[in-house]
Amino acid sequence: MSEATASRDNGTEPMIEMTGLNKWYGDFHVLRDIDLTVQRGERIVICGPSGSGKSTLIRCINRLEAHQQGGITVGGITMTEDIKRIEQIRRQVGMVFQHFNLFPHLSVLENCCLSQIWVQKKPRHEAEKLAMEYLERVQIAEQAKKYPGQLSGGQQQRVAIARALCMRPEVMLFDEPTSALDPEMIKEVLDVMVELAREGMTMICVTHEMGFAKTVADRVIFMDQGQIIEEAPPETFFNHPRSERTKLFLSQILGH
Amino acid sequence: MTTSSASSEAAQTAMIPQREPPVRRRGVPGWLRQNLFSSPLNSLVSVVMLVVTVMVLWPLLQWAVVQADWLGETRQACTGEGACWVFISARLESIVYGFYPESEIWRVNIVFAMLAGVIAWLVLPRLPAKGWMALFALTGFPIIAFFLLAGGAFGLMPVPTRDWGGLMLTLTIAVVGIVGSLPIGILLALGRRSSMPLVRGVSVVFIEFWRGVPLITVLFMASVMLPLFVPSEVEFDKLLRALVGIMLFWSAYMAEVVRGGLQAIDKGQDEAGMSLGLGYWQRMGLIVLPQALKLVIPGIVNTFIALFKDTSLVLIIGLLDLLSIIQAGLTDPEWLGYAMEGYVFAALVYWVFCFSMSRYSQRIERKLHTGH
Numbered sequence A: 001m002s003e004a005t006a007s008r009d010n011g012t013e014p015m016i017e018m019t020g021l022n023k024w025y026g027d028f029h030v031l032r033d034i035d036l037t038v039q040r041g042e043r044i045v046i047c048g049p050s051g052s053g054k055s056t057l058i059r060c061i062n063r064l065e066a067h068q069q070g071g072i073t074v075g076g077i078t079m080t081e082d083i084k085r086i087e088q089i090r091r092q093v094g095m096v097f098q099h100f101n102l103f104p105h106l107s108v109l110e111n112c113c114l115s116q117i118w119v120q121k122k123p124r125h126e127a128e129k130l131a132m133e134y135l136e137r138v139q140i141a142e143q144a145k146k147y148p149g150q151l152s153g154g155q156q157q158r159v160a161i162a163r164a165l166c167m168r169p170e171v172m173l174f175d176e177p178t179s180a181l182d183p184e185m186i187k188e189v190l191d192v193m194v195e196l197a198r199e200g201m202t203m204i205c206v207t208h209e210m211g212f213a214k215t216v217a218d219r220v221i222f223m224d225q226g227q228i229i230e231e232a233p234p235e236t237f238f239n240h241p242r243s244e245r246t247k248l249f250l251s252q253i254l255g256h
Numbered sequence B: 001m002t003t004s005s006a007s008s009e010a011a012q013t014a015m016i017p018q019r020e021p022p023v024r025r026r027g028v029p030g031w032l033r034q035n036l037f038s039s040p041l042n043s044l045v046s047v048v049m050l051v052v053t054v055m056v057l058w059p060l061l062q063w064a065v066v067q068a069d070w071l072g073e074t075r076q077a078c079t080g081e082g083a084c085w086v087f088i089s090a091r092l093e094s095i096v097y098g099f100y101p102e103s104e105i106w107r108v109n110i111v112f113a114m115l116a117g118v119i120a121w122l123v124l125p126r127l128p129a130k131g132w133m134a135l136f137a138l139t140g141f142p143i144i145a146f147f148l149l150a151g152g153a154f155g156l157m158p159v160p161t162r163d164w165g166g167l168m169l170t171l172t173i174a175v176v177g178i179v180g181s182l183p184i185g186i187l188l189a190l191g192r193r194s195s196m197p198l199v200r201g202v203s204v205v206f207i208e209f210w211r212g213v214p215l216i217t218v219l220f221m222a223s224v225m226l227p228l229f230v231p232s233e234v235e236f237d238k239l240l241r242a243l244v245g246i247m248l249f250w251s252a253y254m255a256e257v258v259r260g261g262l263q264a265i266d267k268g269q270d271e272a273g274m275s276l277g278l279g280y281w282q283r284m285g286l287i288v289l290p291q292a293l294k295l296v297i298p299g300i301v302n303t304f305i306a307l308f309k310d311t312s313l314v315l316i317i318g319l320l321d322l323l324s325i326i327q328a329g330l331t332d333p334e335w336l337g338y339a340m341e342g343y344v345f346a347a348l349v350y351w352v353f354c355f356s357m358s359r360y361s362q363r364i365e366r367k368l369h370t371g372h
């Protein structure tokens, strides 16, 4: 606990710090010597070809995947094997998944209250009040009593964002939040994310929405074969990419 | 030859005729017409089935109801052609209570009433505080029921379990088996999927051991072999040994049913729980198990029903449950020749309990459906 509170007083400390991170699946080297520092309030977009390790990288931040070498520090807490410490980190990190992963047996409101009640031990009425506030912000408050199965994909993803925000996280991770959505629903989710970025949330987004990257990102990171190949502010990244692989990738996703 | 044009013309005229939009017919005649007599073939099938049903059911009804004898004390009361239900009614007391002392039967009745009350409370949708009632059903009720049935405390006369029998014994074994095997089975299923090798190993060995042995063997082992290993001063009650055996045996089956449900739940559910900072037991209890158990309600109830019926196997270790006490009655020289009545009655009692479980599970399934 003391580490967490100490870090909150110290605003200059980076939100996330990864040094020399290496990860293998069996013999397969997924992440190679990743060094990445994310400051508080920074918005990062990660892109790269399929299978390059983007999901794996951000899932290491809240230990949905375990790494084998290197260090991760989140909000001043250094990651260890200790489950208490891992849970302490997870409480500061909100995550939004490609396939929403809402709990289908719970209503939208209950989805948003779960961690408040069971992790933060808040009384139910307080939890519901905050949940309604966030559902309001993602413009879905009128669906609070419905079950996830009764909502459209875009609505479900907005609920998932509200659910993560209800923990009042310090940083939000997005893993391709729009790639399972029909085109007409992508915008409603991106609008919520842009709004969140404006409010100063620290965000790491894996996405191929280059429009989003251009409007909100402070830095764009390009990964290939488990390595960070290039990182730069969006103008530089899109207009003057340095590496050949980045140029090839950009021509593929922007070129048609 | 203009066959092609002719056939195309035929095809045109054979176009599906326009039909009235479906109208829901009301009342019995409407239902009959729609479901049983909608076409000549359908009508024929309906009539044939009706005739067959009547041909089979009519003699049965004659035997079981119309020509049966209901009232009386001895076999002299049975004069008709049909069933002699006097056989059952004269022995009803031992069929329900076994050899439980007559003066103490009120204790069993209280337990029956409580059991019925608890179940009704849990089943009827209107009644509140189901959570507390379930807690009472799993903690308070077994303790009260134990002291009432076994006695030996609070000034109640002790009744040894060898005097227990009949329906009361069957229900005791079934309820203990059902209430015990589900939680143990859930723990075993979670254990089998655990990331800790020791926990996983123990669960696998346990499940595969109990699943690999016939229940009869388990019961024999519990009643014959256990005393060989345990010093003779320690005396385990025979019923208790059978209960433990049945519980462990069925928990292995339950574990595999539950594991089937756990495997069907997407890994993303657990990951979403992790990302919200929930601990292992919270994730299992709040997210994974509610969904997994719901998926396998049919399998769970199937296991319950099998368990309920297999309680009758305790007769081989000399416990007199419902079936064996009826069977014992058949050998009574006073009542020779009424095996049919005895077995039909036993079957009916088992069927009523099992069918109720089946219906209730279907209702729960419908209620828990949340549109996914």
Ligand SMILES: Nc1ncnc2c1ncn2[C@@H]1O[C@H](COP(=O)(O)OP(=O)(O)OP(=O)(O)O)[C@@H](O)[C@H]1O
Residues within 6 Å of the ligand: A025, A028, A030, A048, A049, A050, A051, A052, A053, A054, A055, A056, A057
């Ligand atoms: N559990 C696993 N076991 C073995 N290999 C895995 C596992 N998960 C991922 N991989 C492999 O690791 C590599 C990186 O996967 P990852 O999901 O991080 O890629 P990604 O960059 O997110 O790709 P995408 O854009 O398709 O989501 C892939 O080659 C994948 O096949």
Ligand SMILES: [Mg+2]
Residues within 6 Å of the ligand: A054, A055, A056, A175, A176
């Ligand atoms: Mg991915």
